[in-house]
Amino acid sequence: MEEVFVSSDEEEINEENNRCDGSLEPNSVHEDEIPKVGTIFSSKEELEGYYKSYAQSIGFGVTKLGSKNGDDGKKYFTLACSRGTKYVSKSKKLLKSNPITKIQCKARLNACISLDGTVTISKIALEHNHGLSPNKARYFRSNKILDPRSKRRLELNDQAGINVSRNFRSMVVEANGYENMSFGEKDCRNYIGKVRRLRLGVGDAEAIQNYFVKMQKQNSQFYYVIDIDDKSRLRNVFWADARCRAAYEYFGDVVSFDTTYLTNKYDMPFAPFVGVNHHGQSVLLGCALLSNEDTKTFTWLFTTWLECMHGRAPNAIITDQDKAMKNAIEVIFPKARHRWCLWHLMKKVPEKLGRHSDYESIKALLHDAVYDSLSKSDFMEKWEKMIEDFELQDNEWLKGLFDERNRWVPAYVRDTFWAGMSTTQRSESMNSFFDGYVNSKTSLKQFVEQYDNALKDKVEKENMADFGSFNTVIACVSHFGFEFQFHKAFTNAKFQEFQVEVAYMIYCHACFDRLERSNSIYSVTENKKKFDKIKDIVFEVSFNEKDYELQCMCCLFQFKGILCRHILCVLKLTGKTESLPSSYIFSQWRKDIRRRHTLIKCGFDNLVGNAELQRVDKACAAFYEVASMVINNDNDLSKMMNLIKEIKSEFTSQEICPEIIEEDDLVHNQVTKILDPVPTRSKGRPPSKRKSSKLDQIGKKLAKKRIQKRSQGSGNHQSHQEVI
Numbered sequence: 001m002e003e004v005f006v007s008s009d010e011e012e013i014n015e016e017n018n019r020c021d022g023s024l025e026p027n028s029v030h031e032d033e034i035p036k037v038g039t040i041f042s043s044k045e046e047l048e049g050y051y052k053s054y055a056q057s058i059g060f061g062v063t064k065l066g067s068k069n070g071d072d073g074k075k076y077f078t079l080a081c082s083r084g085t086k087y088v089s090k091s092k093k094l095l096k097s098n099p100i101t102k103i104q105c106k107a108r109l110n111a112c113i114s115l116d117g118t119v120t121i122s123k124i125a126l127e128h129n130h131g132l133s134p135n136k137a138r139y140f141r142s143n144k145i146l147d148p149r150s151k152r153r154l155e156l157n158d159q160a161g162i163n164v165s166r167n168f169r170s171m172v173v174e175a176n177g178y179e180n181m182s183f184g185e186k187d188c189r190n191y192i193g194k195v196r197r198l199r200l201g202v203g204d205a206e207a208i209q210n211y212f213v214k215m216q217k218q219n220s221q222f223y224y225v226i227d228i229d230d231k232s233r234l235r236n237v238f239w240a241d242a243r244c245r246a247a248y249e250y251f252g253d254v255v256s257f258d259t260t261y262l263t264n265k266y267d268m269p270f271a272p273f274v275g276v277n278h279h280g281q282s283v284l285l286g287c288a289l290l291s292n293e294d295t296k297t298f299t300w301l302f303t304t305w306l307e308c309m310h311g312r313a314p315n316a317i318i319t320d321q322d323k324a325m326k327n328a329i330e331v332i333f334p335k336a337r338h339r340w341c342l343w344h345l346m347k348k349v350p351e352k353l354g355r356h357s358d359y360e361s362i363k364a365l366l367h368d369a370v371y372d373s374l375s376k377s378d379f380m381e382k383w384e385k386m387i388e389d390f391e392l393q394d395n396e397w398l399k400g401l402f403d404e405r406n407r408w409v410p411a412y413v414r415d416t417f418w419a420g421m422s423t424t425q426r427s428e429s430m431n432s433f434f435d436g437y438v439n440s441k442t443s444l445k446q447f448v449e450q451y452d453n454a455l456k457d458k459v460e461k462e463n464m465a466d467f468g469s470f471n472t473v474i475a476c477v478s479h480f481g482f483e484f485q486f487h488k489a490f491t492n493a494k495f496q497e498f499q500v501e502v503a504y505m506i507y508c509h510a511c512f513d514r515l516e517r518s519n520s521i522y523s524v525t526e527n528k529k530k531f532d533k534i535k536d537i538v539f540e541v542s543f544n545e546k547d548y549e550l551q552c553m554c555c556l557f558q559f560k561g562i563l564c565r566h567i568l569c570v571l572k573l574t575g576k577t578e579s580l581p582s583s584y585i586f587s588q589w590r591k592d593i594r595r596r597h598t599l600i601k602c603g604f605d606n607l608v609g610n611a612e613l614q615r616v617d618k619a620c621a622a623f624y625e626v627a628s629m630v631i632n633n634d635n636d637l638s639k640m641m642n643l644i645k646e647i648k649s650e651f652t653s654q655e656i657c658p659e660i661i662e663e664d665d666l667v668h669n670q671v672t673k674i675l676d677p678v679p680t681r682s683k684g685r686p687p688s689k690r691k692s693s694k695l696d697q698i699g700k701k702l703a704k705k706r707i708q709k710r711s712q713g714s715g716n717h718q719s720h721q722e723v724i
Helices: 009-019 044-058 134-139 148-159 164-175 185-200 204-218 242-251 295-308 323-332 342-347 349-353 359-371 376-389 396-403 425-434 444-471 481-489 492-507 556-560 565-573 611-630 634-650 694-723
Strands: 062-069 075-081 108-113 119-125 223-228 234-240 254-257 269-276 282-289 316-319 337-340 508-516 519-530 533-544 549-552
Touching (some): 044 108, 282 295, 295 323, 337 342, 349 396, 492 508, 492 519, 533 565
Antiparallel strands (some): 254 269, 508 519, 519 533, 533 549
16 A cells, blocks of 8 residues: 655645635634733643644644744744745745745744743734634644544554545544544545554565564464575565464464466466365465576475475465476475466466467367366367367477476376365465555565455454355255265365255266276266256266275366265165265364364464553453443533543643553564565556456457547547548
8 A cells, every 4th residue: 555645734735625615614713712911821732732723713724933032031932824934945846836834924923932841922923924714724834634544444444454535534534524624634644654654664675574472472383484695685574373374283284375466566476375175275384475487496496385384295286377386396395286277278278379260169179178178088089079179289389288288187186185276266266365455665564464354354264164065964955874975074165065965966977897806897877957958977986895895987076075966865865874984974074173272362462461451452342331331411421521520630740651652663683684675667557466467468459449449430530520
C-alpha cells in the first residue's frame, strides 16, 4: 500500500476547497468567548486549547509563529491565523504554481509566560482579511485531532490487513457522517505510515530478520534462513513456523510449488510449499521470497526446505513447466515423482498451435488424448494419430511435450498419490489470500505480517472443519456396510467425495470377464455424459479375493485416496459390501487421528509480551461491558461522563503516552548488517501480481490495437464531418 504523507497547509486548503462551497457563515461566538487582553491561563496548553476552540467556532486555522525569551525572564510566544505571513514561492515552474494560503492575515494572539507558569494574553488582533467559515474549520490542520482510541483501532485493523480506506469509512459510519470527524483519511494514512516505520525499523532486510528472531524466541521450532550476496544484500528468504513443520509430518507426501505471485516493491516472487490436509484444504508447509528463478536459487531453496523438514523429502511434487525447477528437483529430490501443472501446460496450446489452419481439430484430438486416455497405450495411439493426420512431426513444442509425457499426461502419472491435484491451483489459491493486502509498494516485513494473517485464517478454517466433522454427521445414501464404515472414519468433506462414487454406481454395470492366475478380472461399463453426449466406457477391475487386493484401471484410489465407483460395483457384484480392510481407508482423510500440529499455536501475536497493550485492552473491555449494561438513558450517560472526568483528573499527574509502539526490535548482536534488496523501478500503475504468459501478453496487445483502430476510426469520422 503506497504511503502518502501530507503536511503543507496548501494541500489542506486545497482539500477544503474541493469538499466545501465558498459560502460564509455568520459569526455565532458569544461575547464571553472572545479572547481579551489580560486574560490569565494556568498553562500554555490551556491557552492553546482555548484559542483553537475559538478559531474553530469562528472558522479559521491556527499556527504557531514563534517564541522568544524576554529580558524580564518571561517567555513570549505568538499564535496566529494559519493564513498569516507572506508566501514565497520556490517553484521554478511559473505556469504551474501551487494554490496559495498565506495572504498576510494580521489576526493573531500574543501571550507571555510568567515566572510562576501562568500565561497572560498581552495583545490580540481579531480582524481577518479573508472569509471565515465555521462549517469548513474542521479541514484546517490545527483542528484535526486523532484521538488515542482511533489510533489504536487503526493499528489493529492495519495489522489485520484492512486497508486505510475501509478503516476510515467504518469510522465515518460510526461517527454518523464526515462532519462529525475530527480528522481525515490522509491523517489516518500519515499515522499508519509513522507506526509502520516504528514497527518495521529502518531497513527492510534488517526489519524482517529482527521479526524472525522475535518469532523464534517465542517458539524455538520457528525456522528461517536468510541468504545474502557478497555485498551483504538480502537475496532470498525462507521461513516456516512450528505448525507448518508439524503439519508436514501428516500432509507432506505430496506438495504443490509455484512462484507466479509478485508481491512486493522488490518484485521478489512468493514461493509457497502447499499440501492438502484431511479436509482437502490447502495447508502451508513453508514459503520463501526469491530474488531469482534460476537453478542455483531453487537448489538453495529446496535444500533449505529439506533441512527444515528434518531431511524427509516429499513423495511427489507438482510445479509449472520450469526447466530450472526441474533441474533442482532432480538433484535435491531424486526419488520424488515430479509432475507439471496440467493447466499451465494446456493454456499454452492456443499460443503454440493457434496459427495452424486446422487448429480446432488439432485441439479436439489433443484434449481427447490427454483427458480421455485410460492407459498409456491409448494415449500413444491417439497422439500418433494426431501427429500423422495433421503432419506435426516437425513441431518442436509437441516433440518436447511427448519426450516428457511421464511428467504431465494423466495416464502416466495417475498411479501416484497426488491428493487429487493435477495443477498448482493449491499454491495459487494460497496466493489469493494476499490479494487486497499487498501491492508493488509492500515492504518485505509487511508481507511477512500478511503471511501470518493468511496462516491464521487457514488454521481457523481447519479448526471449523474439524468441529464440523466432530459435531455433525452426513446421512448415508445407501444401505451398504462399506459406506457406513467410511462414514465413521472419514472427515465430512472426504466422506462426501466418497458418497459421490457411491451415488454414481447406478450408472455402472459390472460383470466377470476372465481369470488371470489368482486375480479375477471384471469389466465395468460406465454410462458417461460428456458435452451433452452419452457414451459407454469400459473399465477393468482386478480383484484378488485371497489377499483382498483391488485395483481399477482408472487409478482413482492411487491418485486421490478414494475408492472408485468401479471397484464398489465389483464389491456389490461379489457380495462383499459389509466392510473393507483398513488399508483402503486412507489415513490422511481420517478424522479419528489426533494430529500434533493442531496443538501448536500458529503465527506470532503482537500482544504477547507487551504489558502496556494488554493493560489497555483489559481496561477497554471492562469499560465497554459497563457502558453497555449501565447506560440506558441520558441521565445514566451524564453520570458516567462525570465519573470518567473524576478518573481522568485523578490520573492527570501521570505521564500517559498515547502512542502504541512495539518493543525495540533491534538485534544488537548481529555480526553482519543485512542490506535491502534492490527495489524495482516502475512507472504508472502497479504491475499485476501474477506473471502473465506470452498468450496473455499477445491478447492484451491485440485488444489495445483494436481500441486504437476504433478510436482512430471515430476520430477520422469526426474530422470528416467537420470538413463537410
